[in-house]
Amino acid sequence: MTLLSFGIALVAFTVLGPVVGCLLTGIDRIISARMQGRVGPPLLQPYYDVVKLLAKEKRSLNGVQGYYLVIALLMAIVSGALFFAGGNLLLVVFLIGLSTLLFIVAAYSTRSPYAEIGAQREIIQVLAYEPMIILMSVFFFYATGSFNTSAVFELSLPLIVLIPLIFAGFLFVITIKLRKSPFDLSFSHHGHQELVKGITTEMSGGNLAIVEITHWYENVLFLGYAGLFFVWGGPLTLIVAVVVALAVYFLEIVIDNTYARVKWQPMLRWSWIVTLVCTLASMAIFTVLTVLSV
C-alpha cells in the first residue's frame, strides 16, 4: 500500500462509506418491517433522520462530548480507508477499537447514570467481540503470511477454505458489532424502550447524528471483514465478496428479528466459548496440516 493508494481510499471511503452505510440501514429497516408484516419507512429514512438531527437545537451536558464523537468518527473513517486500501488489518482493528473507546468515553463524560449503564454494557460488548476480531487478524496472518489485507489477492484459495472456523467465529461476534439483537445491549435501532436509550441517552441532536454516521462507516467496514474471506486470485472475486457481505447482512437482519435480547452474561460466555473453540480448532488443523506437509 502506497501513500497515494491510501489517499485515494481515504477520499473514496469518506464519500462512499456513508452512502453505502445509509442505504444498507434503509434496506435493513424495510426488510425488518416486512418481516414484521409492515410496510416500513422509505429507503432514505436513515438519511432524513440524520439531517433532522443535525438541524436540531444544540445542547449537551458536557461540551467535550462532541469532540470525542467527532474523533471517534475520524478514527472509523481512517480505519475503513486503511482496510479498503489493503493496509494492515491489525492496525484497522485497533483503530476501530479506539473509535469505540472514544464513544464509551463520550457517554461517560456526561455522568448520567443511564448513559453510564449503557457505557458499561458497551465495554462488556467490546470484551465479548474483541478477542475474536484480534485472533481473526492473527489467523489472517497465518493463512496469508502478511497482515496486509491486500495479501488476499495473492492467495490461490479464499480464506473461507483456509480458515473456515475463523469465519464462523467472526459471524457470531459480528452480531454484537452491528448492534443486532440478541446482542444489542448498549443500544439498538429499534423503537423499543430500554434504560432510556442506553449509551446514547445523553447524545442528542448533532451528536446523535455523528453517532449514526459513525455507525454507517463501521457497518461497511465490518461487512468488509466478511467479504475479506471470499477474495482470492484476481479483483473479479470482489464480486463474490460483495455478494457474501450482503448475504451476511441479510442473515444478521434475520437473526435480529428472530431473537430476543439476552443478558450480558450469556453474551460474554457464548462469544468467548465460540472464540475459544473456533481458534483452538483452527490452530489444531493448522498444526496437523503442517505436520502432514512436512
Next chain:
Amino acid sequence: MSAVSKSPWVLHYDASSCNGCDIEVLAALTPLYDVERFGIINTGNPKHADVFLITGSVNELQVPIIRQLYEQMLEPKVVVACGICACTGGVFKECYNTLGGVDVAIPVDVYAPGCAVRPETIIDAVVAGLGVLEEKSALLKKGELVSPEMPPLPSAADKMVQGERVSDTWKNNIAAAGEAPLASVAATSSTEEQ
C-alpha cells in the same frame, strides 16, 4: 417538506385518567397502523424526541414531571394532547385532584380529541404537528424561535418545581388540617431530611 417533518420521533407520557388513550397510542405504534411509514419512531428518551404525546388529565404531582420532560426536549418540538382528558380534563375535569388538560402544565400545539382517541386521530394529530415542526424549524434556522410562555403553575406544583419535596407539601397539608394522629408521619419525614 424538509427532513424535520420526515422523521418525527415520539415521546409518550401517560398522565392519569383511565389509560384508554395510553393503550390507543400503543395501538397506533403496532404493525397494523405502522407509523414508521412516516418515519415515526417511539423513543423513551426526551432528548431524542420531536413530538411529545401526552394522554390523560393532569394532576398537581405530574406538572413538574411533564415540565421537566418538555424542557429536556430540544427545539423544534411539538406537544400533542391525545384524548379529551388531555385536551380539557374530560370527565375528570371537576374532580378535586385534577387540574385539567395538558395545557395547565405546558403549551400544547395540537389537540386530538376522542374518548378513547382513535389511532387514526393520533396519526392525524402527529401529521398536523409536523406543520408546526416545520414552522418552528424555519424560525430556529433564522434564530427567531422564541419559546412559548409557560402557563402559571398551580400552588403545590409551584413549590415542588422550586425544590420543595412532596413530603413537605404533605406535611404542610397535615399541619394545616391539624390532625393529631398524623403528627408522627410529619415527624418521620422531618428526621429523614436531616
